Amino acid sequence: MQPIKAGDGVWQITLPTPFAIGPVNVYIIQSEKITLIDAGPKTEEAHQAFVSGLEAIHLTPESIDQIVLTHHHPDHTGLVDYFAGDIPIFAHPHCEPWLAHEPAFIKRYNDYFRDLSVQMGVPAKASDQDPSIEDYLAYSSRASVDHFIQEGDRATGLADWEVLDVPGHASSHIALYRPYDKLLIGGDLLLEKVSSNAILEPPFHDNDLAPRTLLQYRHSLRKCLDIEVDKVLPGHGNIFSGAHGLILERLKQQVKRRHDVLSYFQAEALPVFTIAKEMFSKAYQSQLDLVLSEIQGHIDWLVLRGDIQASIKDGVVYYERTDHLGDGLCPIDV
Numbered sequence: 001m002q003p004i005k006a007g008d009g010v011w012q013i014t015l016p017t018p019f020a021i022g023p024v025n026v027y028i029i030q031s032e033k034i035t036l037i038d039a040g041p042k043t044e045e046a047h048q049a050f051v052s053g054l055e056a057i058h059l060t061p062e063s064i065d066q067i068v069l070t071h072h073h074p075d076h077t078g079l080v081d082y083f084a085g086d087i088p089i090f091a092h093p094h095c096e097p098w099l100a101h102e103p104a105f106i107k108r109y110n111d112y113f114r115d116l117s118v119q120m121g122v123p124a125k126a127s128d129q130d131p132s133i134e135d136y137l138a139y140s141s142r143a144s145v146d147h148f149i150q151e152g153d154r155a156t157g158l159a160d161w162e163v164l165d166v167p168g169h170a171s172s173h174i175a176l177y178r179p180y181d182k183l184l185i186g187g188d189l190l191l192e193k194v195s196s197n198a199i200l201e202p203p204f205h206d207n208d209l210a211p212r213t214l215l216q217y218r219h220s221l222r223k224c225l226d227i228e229v230d231k232v233l234p235g236h237g238n239i240f241s242g243a244h245g246l247i248l249e250r251l252k253q254q255v256k257r258r259h260d261v262l263s264y265f266q267a268e269a270l271p272v273f274t275i276a277k278e279m280f281s282k283a284y285q286s287q288l289d290l291v292l293s294e295i296q297g298h299i300d301w302l303v304l305r306g307d308i309q310a311s312i313k314d315g316v317v318y319y320e321r322t323d324h325l326g327d328g329l330c331p332i333d334v
């Protein structure tokens, strides 16, 4: 596939991935430096497509001065391993343990999801089929972030581009925004045809609480309503305009899903897995991790609103309706 001119000095190159989401987009920004935004999965096919894409715009991998990662997912980071030597990497601090494959982090991740699986009431047989972090990291790179960037920072050589923190789909997620032509390089924050999943993650530090990813995600979407966006250059799918309308639609769909999840709570107290299985009777068999993230996210929201409450029995967390339904007590988001 030929690269697409995505804006002044910005090229989009689309690469194949072995994942259900399909191809991933990476971007080349030609300004004071030549910057690659995101780096595709670590596969030979993606690498070949990347090299041919660069050739079509008269570049080679050696022309790239630096890499910026929008978030840590392997379909956005794996090709970093194909760059020789010390090419500088800019990313959010939360990318580091994923890129570095930090043993303490991997252990915390595995322990967290093992315990969470019990709390959600997932039968051992079902949780065994879930991909492990090791499966996941196979397509990721082994590198280290050289420069941490967060909200308000600008990467060297990208003076026109503001960094925005947009956690939710990943806690490491940033977007790049160029005010003069209102371009937003959004990673997986907002995709035109698919609603991004607010994937559960373990706490970043040992004693932190785990992030409430759906609520973070909603906050990040709303934040983008405060900036004018002409075009979104997404991590998957076509470049699109009309970002504000799409954000409002996504926020509304989430409210609808919250109502749907609540409707499962009648007289009986239920764990997350029971709702996941009933609501996504097919998808839960093949994509259990995403389905559980989806349900847990909405349950976090319902708890915060005061619509449901939790109790623990034999290590499993059960949720049931409260009597102050609809009070909208949630301080973050109603």
Ligand SMILES: [Zn+2]
Pocket: 071, 073, 169, 170, 188
């Ligand atoms: Zn992603």
